[in-house]
Amino acid sequence: MSTEAMLGFVMAGAFVLYALFGGADFGGGVWDLFASGPRKAEQRTLIARAMGPVWEVNHVWLIVGMVLMFAGFPRAFAALSVALHVPLTLLMLGIVFRGAAFTFRAYDSRGYAAERQWGLVFSIASVVAPLLLGMCVGAVASGDIRVEGRVVVSGFFASWLSPFAWAVGVLALTLFAFLAAVYLTHEAHTEGLREDFRRRALGAGVAVFLAALAVLLLARGGAPRVWEGLLRSPFALVLHGATAVAAVTAFALLWTRRFQWARLAAAFQAGLIVLGWAASQYPYLVVPDITLSGAASSTSTQRVLLVAVVIGALTVVPSIALLFRVFRPRPEGTSTPGPHA
Amino acid sequence: MSMTDLLYARAQMGLSLAFHIVFAAAGVALPVLMVLSDWKARRTGDADYVKLSHKLAKGTAILFAVGAVSGTVLSFELGLLWPDFMGQYGEVIGLPFSLEGVAFFTEAIFLGIYLYGRERVSPGLHLFSGIMVAVSGAASAFFVTLVNVFMNDPSGFVATPDGPTQVQPLVAMFSPGWPYQTAHVLLSCYQASAFAMAGIHAFVLLRHPGAAFHRKALSVALPLACVTALLQPLVGDLSAKHVAKAQPVKLAAMESHFETERGAPLRLGGVTVPKALSILAFGDPDAEVRGLNEFPRDTWPPVAKVHAAFQVMVATGSAMALLSLLTLLYRWRKKAWPAGRKMMWAWLISGPMGLVALEAGWLVTEWGRQPWIVRGFMRTADAVTPVPHLAAPFWTFTLVYLFLGIVVVALLKRQVAGTLPDRDEGPVTGRGVKGDDAHVH
Numbered sequence: 001m002s003t004e005a006m007l008g009f010v011m012a013g014a015f016v017l018y019a020l021f022g023g024a025d026f027g028g029g030v031w032d033l034f035a036s037g038p039r040k041a042e043q044r045t046l047i048a049r050a051m052g053p054v055w056e057v058n059h060v061w062l063i064v065g066m067v068l069m070f071a072g073f074p075r076a077f078a079a080l081s082v083a084l085h086v087p088l089t090l091l092m093l094g095i096v097f098r099g100a101a102f103t104f105r106a107y108d109s110r111g112y113a114a115e116r117q118w119g120l121v122f123s124i125a126s127v128v129a130p131l132l133l134g135m136c137v138g139a140v141a142s143g144d145i146r147v148e149g150r151v152v153v154s155g156f157f158a159s160w161l162s163p164f165a166w167a168v169g170v171l172a173l174t175l176f177a178f179l180a181a182v183y184l185t186h187e188a189h190t191e192g193l194r195e196d197f198r199r200r201a202l203g204a205g206v207a208v209f210l211a212a213l214a215v216l217l218l219a220r221g222g223a224p225r226v227w228e229g230l231l232r233s234p235f236a237l238v239l240h241g242a243t244a245v246a247a248v249t250a251f252a253l254l255w256t257r258r259f260q261w262a263r264l265a266a267a268f269q270a271g272l273i274v275l276g277w278a279a280s281q282y283p284y285l286v287v288p289d290i291t292l293s294g295a296a297s298s299t300s301t302q303r304v305l306l307v308a309v310v311i312g313a314l315t316v317v318p319s320i321a322l323l324f325r326v327f328r329p330r331p332e333g334t335s336t337p338g339p340h341a
Numbered sequence: 342m343s344m345t346d347l348l349y350a351r352a353q354m355g356l357s358l359a360f361h362i363v364f365a366a367a368g369v370a371l372p373v374l375m376v377l378s379d380w381k382a383r384r385t386g387d388a389d390y391v392k393l394s395h396k397l398a399k400g401t402a403i404l405f406a407v408g409a410v411s412g413t414v415l416s417f418e419l420g421l422l423w424p425d426f427m428g429q430y431g432e433v434i435g436l437p438f439s440l441e442g443v444a445f446f447t448e449a450i451f452l453g454i455y456l457y458g459r460e461r462v463s464p465g466l467h468l469f470s471g472i473m474v475a476v477s478g479a480a481s482a483f484f485v486t487l488v489n490v491f492m493n494d495p496s497g498f499v500a501t502p503d504g505p506t507q508v509q510p511l512v513a514m515f516s517p518g519w520p521y522q523t524a525h526v527l528l529s530c531y532q533a534s535a536f537a538m539a540g541i542h543a544f545v546l547l548r549h550p551g552a553a554f555h556r557k558a559l560s561v562a563l564p565l566a567c568v569t570a571l572l573q574p575l576v577g578d579l580s581a582k583h584v585a586k587a588q589p590v591k592l593a594a595m596e597s598h599f600e601t602e603r604g605a606p607l608r609l610g611g612v613t614v615p616k617a618l619s620i621l622a623f624g625d626p627d628a629e630v631r632g633l634n635e636f637p638r639d640t641w642p643p644v645a646k647v648h649a650a651f652q653v654m655v656a657t658g659s660a661m662a663l664l665s666l667l668t669l670l671y672r673w674r675k676k677a678w679p680a681g682r683k684m685m686w687a688w689l690i691s692g693p694m695g696l697v698a699l700e701a702g703w704l705v706t707e708w709g710r711q712p713w714i715v716r717g718f719m720r721t722a723d724a725v726t727p728v729p730h731l732a733a734p735f736w737t738f739t740l741v742y743l744f745l746g747i748v749v750v751a752l753l754k755r756q757v758a759g760t761l762p763d764r765d766e767g768p769v770t771g772r773g774v775k776g777d778d779a780h781v782h
C-alpha cells in the first residue's frame with residue numbers, strides 16, 4: 001500500500017472517530033436544546049455528566065484529522081481553506097461558543113438562570129456546527145469545488161449551499177443526534193430517563209433514514225461522482241450493505257431495549273456511513289480535481305507522519321482506554337457521585 | 342488582494358494568537374502549581390492547600406477550555422488566512438504539529454481524569470494525572486514553538502518556484518536556534534502564570550493582611566516566579582545572541598540600530614551604554630554589529646514597533662528579575678516569604694508584567710520576522726488568502742475574544758472572591774464549602 005493511501009486511511013479513521021465521539025457530543029447539545037417532559041432538568045444533567053470528563057478529548061479527533069490533512073495533503077488543505085472559508089469560519093464560531101459555553105455553564109456559580117443562558121448558547125451552537133460540518137463534507141463530495149493549479153475557481157458560496165450539501169448537513173445533524181440518544185440510553189440511571197432517550201433515539205433513527213434517502217436521491221444530480229461511487233465498486237456496495245445491516249440491528253436492539261448492544265450497533269452504523277463516504281469518493285480528496293496522490297506531500301514527510309501516528313497511538317490509546325474506564329457508566333442502582341474538583 | 346485585506350488577515354491572526362497565548366501559557370503553568378499545592382496538601386494535610394488545589398484545578402479547567410477552543414480556531418486560521426503557506430510548507434512543519442496534537446490529546450485526557458476523577462481514582466493515579474497534564478502541556482508548547490523557530494530560521498528543504506522539495510522533516514523540526522527559543526518560551530509561560538498568581542494573592546493580602554489561605558497560595562507561586570524570573574534573562578541573552586548571528590536584521594530592528602558599527606553602544610530609553618550592544622550580541626566589546634543600512638529596505642521589519650516591543654520586554658523582564666532577587670534575599674535572611682505592604686505592592690504591580698513581557702516578546706519575534714512568513718522564502722503578502730472582505734471575520738473574532746475575555750475574568754474573579762477571609766474562613770470539609778464544587782449542576 002502506498003504511503004498516501006495509508007495516510008488517507010488514517011485520516012478517514014480520525015474523521016470516523018470524530019463522528020463517533022465528537023458527533024455524539026454535538027448530539028448531546030442537540031438533546032439539551034430539545035430537553036422536554038417531566039424529566040427535562042434530569043435529561044440535561046445526564047447530558048452534562050456524560051460529556052463533562054470527555055468533551056475536550058472527543059474534539060481532538062478533529063485536530064488530528066486536520067493536522068494529517070495539512071501535513072500529508074497540503075494542497076487539498078489549502079484549496080479547501082479557500083473554497084470553504086465562509087462555512088469553516090462559521091463552524092469555528094460554533095466550536096468556540098459550544099466549548100466555552102459548556103465550560104462556563106459548569107463554573108458559573110450565579111445559579112440556575114446563568115446556567116440556562118450558557119446552556120442555550122451551548123445547545124444552539126451544537127445544532128449549527130454539525131449542520132455546517134455536513135455542508136462542508138457535502139461540498140467536498142459534490143464535485144462543485146473546482147481547482148485549477150493552485151487556484152480555486154468555483155467561488156466562495158455555491159459549492160456548500162447546494163441542495164445536496166444541505167442534505168448532507170441535515171444527515172450529519174440527525175446522525176449525531178441519533179448517536180447521542182443511543183449512547184445516553186446506556187448512560188441513564190433511571191428507567192424514566194432511559195425511556196426518554198430510547199424514544200428520542202428511535203425518532204432520530206427514522207430521521208437519519210430519511211436524510212440518508214434524501215442525500216442518495218440528490219446525489220444523482222448533485223454529486224454524480226459519489227452516486228457512481230456508491231453503486232459502482234463492489235467494495236462500496238459491501239460497505240453500504242453493512243451500514244444497512246448495522247442500522248436495522250441498532251433499531252431492533254433499541255426496540256427490544258438491549259441498550260449496551262444498541263450502542264455498539266449505532267456506532268458501527270455511523271462509522272460505516274463516514275467510511276462509505278470516504279470510499280465512495282476515493283481516490284479523490286476534493287472531487288473532481290484533487291486526488292490523494294496529487295495532493296500528497298513528499299514521501300519523507302509521509303513516512304515520518306506515519307511514525308508520528310504510531311507514537312501518537314501508543315500514547316493516546318492506552319490513555320483514552322483509562323479515561324473511558326474511569327468514567328464508564330456505573331451498574332444500575334449506584335448513583336454517580338457528582339464530579340468534584 | 343487589496344492591502345487592507347492583508348492587514349485584516351494579519352490583524353486577525355495576531356489577535357487570535359495574542360488571545361490564545363495567554364491561555365496557552367496558563368495551560369502550561371497552572372497544572373504545575375495545581376500539582377504542587379495538591380502535593381503539599383497531601384504531605385501536610387492542610388485544608389488551605391486542599392482548597393488551593395481545588396481552586397487551581399477550576400482555574401485550569403476554565404483557562405484550558407478557552408485555550409483549547411482558541412487553539413482550534415488557530416489551526417483553522419492557518420489555512421483560512423494563509424492557504425499558500427500551509428499548502429506549500431504544511432508538509433515541512435507537519436511533524437511538530439502532529440506531535441503537538443499528540444501532546445494536546447494526552448493533556449485533555451488526563452485533565453479529564455484529574456478534574457472529574459478525584460473521587461473515582463486512587464490518590465496516586467490522581468496525582469499522576471495532574472503530573473501528566475503538566476508534562477504534556479509543556480510538550481505541547483515545546484512542539485508548537487518549534488514551528489515558529491522554523492518560520493524564523495527555516496531549514497530542512499530545498500526551495501523551488503513550485504515550493505519546497507527534498508523535505509527533511511526532522512531537520513526542519515529542529516531548525517537552528519531551537520533550544521534557545523523553546524527554553525525562552527517555556528520559561529515565559531511559567532513566569533507569566535506565577536507572577537499573575539502572585540499578583541492576585543498579593544492584592545488580597547493588601548486588603549486582608551495575614552489571610553492564611555492567601556499567604557500559602559503566595560508561598561506556592563513565589564518560588565516558581567523567582568526562579569523563572571532569574572533564569573529568563575540568561576536564556577534571553579542566549580536567544581538574542583543566536584538572533585544576532587542568524588537574523589541580523591531582526592536584531593538591528595530590536596535595537597533600532599541603523600548603521601553598522603564596531604563596538605556598538607546599547608541605547609535604552611534615553612541612556613547610551615558604550616560597547617554594550619557588541620558585548621550583549623557577540624560577547625566581544627569590539628564586535629561589529631550590522632545595522633539596518635546593510636539590508637534592502639523592503640526586507641526591514643517595522644523598526645519602531647519591534648524596538649518598542651523589545652524595550653517593553655527587557656524593561657518588564659528586568660523589573661521582575663530585580664524583584665525576585667529582593668524576594669529571595671528576604672527569604673534567605675528572614676527564613677520566610679515576604680509579607681510586608683511594600684513587597685505586596687511590588688508583587689501586585691508586577692503581577693501583570695509576566696504576561697506583558699510574554700506578549701511583547703512574541704511581538705518582537707513576529708513583527709521582527711516581517712515581511713516574511715517563512716523568512717527568506719515566502720512573503721506574508723504572498724501567503725494571504727484570496728477570499729475578499731476579511732474585515733468581517735476580523736471584527737467578528739475581535740468581538741468574540743472581547744466577550745470571552747470578559748467572561749473569563751468575571752469567572753476567575755468569582756473564584757478568588759470565594760476565598761476572601763470575610764466571606765469564608767471555615768476549613769474545607771468535603772463538599773461543604775459553598776461554590777467549591779467543580780461543576781455546579
